[in-house]
Amino acid sequence: MRKIHVIGIGAGDPEQLTLQAVRALRDTDVFFVLDKGEAKADLTALRRDILTAHVPEGTYRVVRARDPERDRRAGGTAYAPAVGDWRGARADIYERLITEQLDADGTGAFLVWGDPSLYDSTLGILEELLDRGTVSFEYDVVPGISSxxxxxxxxxxxxxxxxxxxxxxxxxxxxxxxxxxxxxxxxxxxxxxxxxxxxxxxxxxxxxxxxxxxxxxxxxxxxxxxxxxxxxxxxxxxxxxxxxxxxxxxxxxxxxx
CATH class of the missing domain: 3.30.950.10 (Tetrapyrrole methylase, C-terminal domain)
Known part of the structure; x- marks a missing residue:
């Protein structure tokens, strides 16, 4: 079965990764990265720096996809539905990445800023995918140093x-x-x-x-x-x-x- 690591990578300093996070990084075949566009290209660069610092070159692949836009103008009662639509669009992307880019017995990973349990959607989206039943995988969570x-x-x-x-x-x-x-x-x-x-x-x-x-x-x-x-x-x-x-x-x- 496919396996997914959800790895907390801290607030940006490559030295703030835990030993558990480094082990998970080195256990990963494919890293999934959502690209937030040119304005936030340095966020992708920080992830690359973390991989360069901790994972041997040539032992992994990085697969990128464009992060869907969220309607940030939505307020009041429209806020929760807007967030739900955005998370659903992300779930579609995650499903495609895992299905098309990860071998049936491969290990993939999502690198989460700070800690995956604090103001992050990754865990909820993975649970939504499992509920859909369209792709099977097991996953674990590596805590990180939050902001x-x-x-x-x-x-x-x-x-x-x-x-x-x-x-x-x-x-x-x-x-x-x-x-x-x-x-x-x-x-x-x-x-x-x-x-x-x-x-x-x-x-x-x-x-x-x-x-x-x-x-x-x-x-x-x-x-x-x-x-x-x-x-x-x-x-x-x-x-x-x-x-x-x-x-x-x-x-x-x-x-x-």
């Missing part, structure tokens, strides 16, 4: 405080209001910089973009003081590279509303 872990390490701080919970959410949710029961909030997928809503509160921010890469940018401090700098750096970086991936922790003074 959240990398962010905390680079800022030399902890994810939570003693006896206090932490919540991981999206910019879309943060824009609806600061979580009432949690003062430490990690925010991912924030295209609209929802932190600006809280600049007048007693909140610190630990922000990072392009974590684990040569383009890494870090800013921390009281939100009201550093928010303009983050906005400027973010806009400049996006203009320069054509894309941005950033994550941040908001840390509010306990007891604030």
């Amino acid at each position: 959240v872990s990398s962010l905390m390490a680079r800022h030399r701080t902890t994810l939570n405080r003693v006896g206090r919970p932490v919540q991981i959410t999206t910019g879309r949710r943060l824009a609806e209001g600061y979580p009432r029961e949690t003062d430490d909030v990690v925010v991912m997928l924030d295209a609209h910089q929802a932190f600006r809503r809280y600049v007048d509160q007693d909140v610190d921010i630990y922000w990072g973009a392009y974590l684990g890469t040569a383009d890494e940018i870090l800013v921390s401090g009281p939100l009201g003081e550093v928010a303009p700098r983050i906005e400027r750096l973010r806009a400049e970086a996006r203009e320069r590279k054509g894309w941005i991936m950033d994550t941040y922790l908001l840390r509010r003074d306990p007891g604030c509303d």
